[in-house]
Amino acid sequence: MSLGVGKYSGQGFSLRGEKDRYVLPPIFRKAVKESSEGRVLCLAKHERWNCLVGFGLSRRLELEAQLDREERIAIERDKDFDRDLRAMQLFGFAEIPFDDSGRFVMPEHLAELGKLGDDVYFQGAGGFFTMWNPDQLYAKGEGWEGAQAACRALAAEAAAKAAAKAKGGARK
Numbered sequence: 001m002s003l004g005v006g007k008y009s010g011q012g013f014s015l016r017g018e019k020d021r022y023v024l025p026p027i028f029r030k031a032v033k034e035s036s037e038g039r040v041l042c043l044a045k046h047e048r049w050n051c052l053v054g055f056g057l058s059r060r061l062e063l064e065a066q067l068d069r070e071e072r073i074a075i076e077r078d079k080d081f082d083r084d085l086r087a088m089q090l091f092g093f094a095e096i097p098f099d100d101s102g103r104f105v106m107p108e109h110l111a112e113l114g115k116l117g118d119d120v121y122f123q124g125a126g127g128f129f130t131m132w133n134p135d136q137l138y139a140k141g142e143g144w145e146g147a148q149a150a151c152r153a154l155a156a157e158a159a160a161k162a163a164a165k166a167k168g169g170a171r172k
Contacts, residue, residue, distance in 0.1 A: 007031065008055070008129040011147070012122035013154035015162060017103070024054075024102035025122055028129055032056045032098075041104055043131075044093035045113040049140075052114035052131040054122075055093075062127060063090045119158070121151040 012025025024032065024041060032041050035056020046053050067087055074081035098104035106116065114131060121132040134151050137144065 007126060009124035009126070011124065011150045011154060013151070013158050014120045014122070015158050016118045016120075019105070021103045021105050022120055024098055024104060026102065028054070028122055028124070029098070029102040035059065039098045039100070041096045041098050042093045043096055043107075043110055045110070046130060047089075049130070050115045050133070050136045052110060052116070053125075053128045054131055055128040057095070059127060060091070066090065119155060121147075121154065123147050123150075 008028055008031050010025075010027045012027060014022040014025065016022060032054070033039060033056075035058040036042075037057070040057055042055050042057060042059065043052050067083065067090055070086060071081050071083055073079075094107055094110060096104050096107070110116075115133045115136050116131065117133050117135075119134050121134050121137055123130045123132065132147075132151070134155055137151055138148055140148070
């Protein structure tokens, strides 16, 4: 069942590969391609968590509506609102190309902001998905048990595949 264009659910995992590339898991790759009408992945630092958020280009419309909503709420509450600063925060995402296999190069500054290393766990979150360093995710408290369990299982599966591939390559 599809959630619609630009909606993300499920989990995935990627190990850093050759040439420092990661792989966008198929479940997210399809949604990003549909949302971006091509192979463009948008990435930014999450506002509160030590991870990145990913989405397709169609989310720009949602971000514009979010900006308007936040400004309206600030006015209603008689609070200061710097529309330019907030727009810069919302629209400061990087647009990263990926190939048909989902491979993309993570910009170093984003990997640093998201505290990403060699392993990346992907978690769907509706209008976006998050990308986690497993250690950062494991450090989260109550309410994160499902994502943590999925991450552990996918990490073990990825490690087993990598070990089998290395073993097979060593025989040649």
